[in-house]
Amino acid sequence: MRYNVIKDANNIINKSPYLVSNPEAYKNKWSSLFENDKPIHLELGMGRGEFIINMAKSYPNINFIGLELYDSQMVKAVDRLRGQNLPNLKLINADAKDIDKFFGKEIDTIYLTFSEPWPKKQDEKKRFTHESYLRLYDKIFKKHKHVILKTDNKTLFQYSLESLSKYWYTFEVVSLDLHHDERKIPNIMTDFEKNYDKTEKRPIYYLDARFED
Ligand SMILES: C[S@@+](CC[C@H](N)C(=O)[O-])C[C@H]1O[C@@H](n2cnc3c(N)ncnc32)[C@H](O)[C@@H]1O
Structure with missing residues (x-):
């Protein structure tokens, strides 16, 4: 199905039972919305939702929230979810x-998957691992901090390693080639990652960073 105008996409998105159209109303109440006390994992910039939907299918004991800015991407996720029953998403x-x-x-956990690298210095603050974002994450992490990041962008990866280290995160796992790592790191691919895997030979970078008081 094609969505030529954003208005169509917006109508379709708003009809989805998965969409929380008033997220402000659920601040501190997400467990009651999910009707359980299971951990809550959040993906920022989920795009068309391949990753978060498959995570929700694979891990029913975790609640997942996918956040996406653009209707044109969100509507693809909504389409994919039609007819599915995933109470944990x-x-x-x-x-x-x-x-x-x-x-x-x-x-409990934030996923940053193939986020925009924002290569220009003046856009640095928009990177999801900029200190201003790490401060934002502090406000929403329950007890411990846990960030999982995947990217094909070496510069963003190096930047993120540095930024997270300066912010006292330690690294549980760092991989410079996720798809060929001998440790067989469990991985559910995103849309971007699947396309990239078919066409590109460069590696996917991965990190699992934590901060525990
Ligand atoms: C390169 S795509 C990756 C999408 C998906 N994570 C994947 O790996 O297939 C980056 C996504 O982040 C979204 N995005 C960028 N900035 C955002 C923001 N400030 N808030 C929410 N989503 C954002 C974009 O709209 C886009 O869908």
Whole structure:
């Protein structure tokens, strides 16, 4: 199905039972929305939702929330979810910079998958591993901090390693070639990653970073 105008996409998104159209109303109440106390994992910039949907299918004991800014991407996720029953998945159509309006200290893990690298210096603050974002994450992590990042962009990866280290995260896993890593790191591919895997020979970088008081 094609969506030529954003208005169509917006209508379709708003009808989805997975969409939480008023995420502010659930600040500190996401467990009651999911009707259980299972951990809550959040993906920022989920795109068309391949990763978060398959994570929700694979790990029913975890609640997942996929957040995406653009209707044109979100509508593809909504399409994919038609006819499926995943009580452990919710979607938010919003800007990641507003997450502290949507969540109190209730998130266990944040996934940053193939996020925009924002290569220009003047855009550095938009990188999801910029210190301003790490401060934002502090406001929504429940107890411990846990960030999982995948990217094909070496510069963003190096930047993220540095930024997270400066912020006292330690690294449980770092892989410079996720798809060929001998440790066989469990991995559910994103849309971007699947396409990339078919066409590109460069490696996928991966990190699992934690901060525990
Ligand atoms: C390169 S795509 C990757 C999509 C998906 N994670 C994947 O791996 O297939 C980056 C996604 O992040 C979204 N995005 C960028 N900035 C965002 C923001 N500030 N808030 C929410 N989503 C954002 C884009 O719209 C896009 O869908």
